[in-house]
Amino acid sequence: MKTMRPYTPFLLLLSLLLAAPLAFAGSDDGPKHKIVIQVSSDDARTQKIALNNAVNLQKALGQDNVAIEIVAYGPGLSLLTSKSRQGKRVESLAMQDITFSACGNTMKKVARKTGKEPQLLEGVRVVQAGVLRIMELQEQGYAYVRP
Amino acid sequence: MNTITHYSDEIINAFVDGELAAAERRELLAAAAESDRLRQRICEAVQLKELVRGAYPARSPEGLVKGRSGRRGARMRHAAAAAVAVLAVSVALLLPRPEPGQRLADGALSPVLPLSTGEEAGETTRVVFHVSSADPAAARELLDQVELVLREYAAGNRPLKVEVIANNEGLRLLQQGRSPVAERIRRLDQRYQNLLFAACGNTLERLRRETGEQIRILPQAVIVQSGVSFVARRQQEGWAYIKV
Incomplete structure (x- = not known):
């Protein structure tokens, strides 16, 4: 029991060598921080704050270190349509690595009500349903922010 | 955080296992006095425990609870207990029939089962x-x-649990x-067990x-002590969170 077996140091070394790539693989797996921002309100101030949050987070953490997705649904969809009060800003942020997801379910609802599908801004993509997307992202480790 | 109570x-x-602290027990009892559904769930849990104990004396009800991942830090894990559990499981495996899973899935038991067996977290x-x-409008x-x-x-036949917590x-x-x-x-409550x-x-x-x-809560709802603590705890447990 007391004496170390001759191959023990070798085994230790081997396990370290084997473990090293795992450690690197961990840090290599996309950006370190992941944040989902929920916009479900039509309120102009709330929508503006959501964009501010995204910009500030990206600035604070570094564009390469953070994945940010803004998911808009319900009355919040107005942030991402051609009638958005933040249209220009949304389009430019979409080019700076911020993902904008519009709720397909809400779009269908609007289309049923008004007779025409809402037009989305450049760079905005459609997801099946905003809520499902937010759940999915949180399951993937995204932190949840609701301004 | 030990004042958080959710059911x-x-x-x-x-x-049912007598593992709640006195204060938690009192809270649960108080809530049960308010909620038919909670009382029913407690009764079903007691029944289940009795049934399991009666059917499988070798495999303690503890083993059943422990096998589930939902229980967080609720108790210490003694090596001795683990050894007993391993022994109990081996004994259970050696016994010819019926398999615990089959027996439990037999249906006669209660709506508690779909929630408590199998796929907890993960x-x-x-x-x-x-x-x-x-x-x-927000409610709709x-x-x-x-x-x-x-x-x-x-x-999609994917396992899901949804909780809706209302405060203020x-x-x-x-x-x-x-x-x-x-x-x-x-209608929703009737249709979805989860x-x-x-x-x-x-x-x-x-x-x-x-x-x-004299506010009375709908019979479909349970009462938790603190809504905010409840959602905080759920998030810690890895639940997705959506503020409406």
């Missing part, structure tokens, strides 16, 4: 919705989302005689005190 299956099982997607406004939006998620997962003005959505969505809540509505006990107490109203 998940874990808590109910802990209650594969099951779990989401808690939080509502704190009494706005009827909330139930639209809840229903959409439930339907989507049911259609949101409590009105669960108030008897006042909720604009009472009928829809009743859906739970919960009202914040702190808010309930405050409203009763401040307004003198």
